Amino acid sequence: MSDEESGLPPDLDREAVRTALVEWYEDDHRDFPWRQTDDAYEILVSEVMSQQTQLGRVVDAWHAFLDEWPTVQDLASADRADVVAFWTSHSLGYNNRAKYLHEAARQVVEDYGGSFPQSPDELSELMGVGPYTANAVASFAFNNGDAVVDTNVKRVLHRAFAVPDDDSVFEDAASELMPDGQSRVWNNAIMELGGVACGKTPTCDESGCPWRQFCHAYETGDFTAPDVPTQPSFEGSxxxxxxxxxxxxxxxxxxxxxxxxxxxxxxxxxxxxxxxxxxxxxxxxxxxxxxxxxxxxxxxxxxxxx
Known part of the structure; x- marks a missing residue:
């Protein structure tokens, strides 16, 4: 892939960029419990819960959910009404996510003998599991994913390397940067960078951003970023x-x-x-x-x- 196709600067030292980010992440990062497991079921639960819900609020719900249904087999055999009631009582967003998670568990048990498929394409066959979630589970459970491209990653790539605001170019740039065979640590690291150091209001120096020496926004002071969709107001909705x-x-x-x-x-x-x-x-x-x-x-x- 050419530099023009990837949207990355032609003189960018990719290896230095990779090393700086991974070392920064491994030195210190938020200690969410799902980052301490490679169990695909536990990771899928965290990914579904985290959709448009603050991660801090997800932690207690994640623990409680796994206390109630510790394995994919337990969830598959659960009463769907109980799963939906749990979702509602923990304010985890749209209730159909609970329904889809329950259906996905049944698929894993009935169609895959209780063992999760390991590739993003196969994981996408599970009910309610879209490309992003499938890739996240493949990455974090099996180290077998592609480069994750979410809102945080787009913001980081746009600011750091002036990658154009185009979905296909973002995907090419993210794929070009990710080290081969390291989707687990890389995707965690770049999302952590977007969540901690390069949010809507960046904290470059305070967070010790590892990409300051490469960053176009840090050099120019222009921290504009692609539009971030806003969640509609919940109250009265x-x-x-x-x-x-x-x-x-x-x-x-x-x-x-x-x-x-x-x-x-x-x-x-x-x-x-x-x-x-x-x-x-x-x-x-x-x-x-x-x-x-x-x-x-x-x-x-x-x-x-x-």
Whole structure:
């Protein structure tokens, strides 16, 4: 691959760049528990939990989840409603992630004899496991991944080496820099750099950034970076009320619409703006995700967790 194709400066000392980053990471980094294991199941749980959730909040949930379901076999045989209820009670984001994680565990047990596939392509066949998560599990469990390219990595490459804001060029640059056969330590290290030293507000000197001597942004003072998508506000969102529905139904065997509604929002009024029609829309989405069952009895809708 030519320098132009990779987006990296032609005179960049790649070996020096690699050595500086890996040594910086191995000398001192955040000690998340999933970095102390190469168990693919434990790593998959951490990756799914970490999607749009602050890592500090994930630690307790990760430990509690593994206490409840220590192995992929335990999760595969669990009741899906219990998994979803756990997800909701720990505020881990969209509940369908819990459903997909449960389905992925079943696939591993039923289709792979309880042993995780090891390549990104095979891991992508698991329910709810996209290319990024598949690559992360392949990297951190099996040291068999490609270069990870997430928002943090893009920001680092753009600032440090003026890599153009283009997804394919970012992927080429990341692949060019990653040492062969070292996806585990490299991907952890470059994501740590983006999370610790090169965030939206960089802390180059304070964090001892190992790339200061190579960094275009550090040299020029221009720390602009590709746009970072913002998470929609949770308070008052549809996502929040979906979570309340699941949390409420985890307490009751089943509820009618008008019994469920006031438990989901205090201003519920059967014929009002936030009434039966609004609630049916939420429930329809949850039913499509395989999270709730909706039954009509005596001209009333009755809802329960699947």
């Amino acid at each position: 549809r996502r929040q009320f979906r979570g309340r529905v699941v949390r409420t139904l985890s307490t009751y065997d089943e509820l009618t619409l008008d019994s469920l509604g006031p438990r989901v929002r205090v201003d519920y009024a059967p014929d009002g703006e936030y009434g039966r029609e609004w609630l049916r829309g939420l429930l329809s989405d949850l039913a499509d995700d395989g999270l709730v069952d909706i039954d009509e009895r005596d001209d009333e809708l009755v809802v329960a967790l699947q």
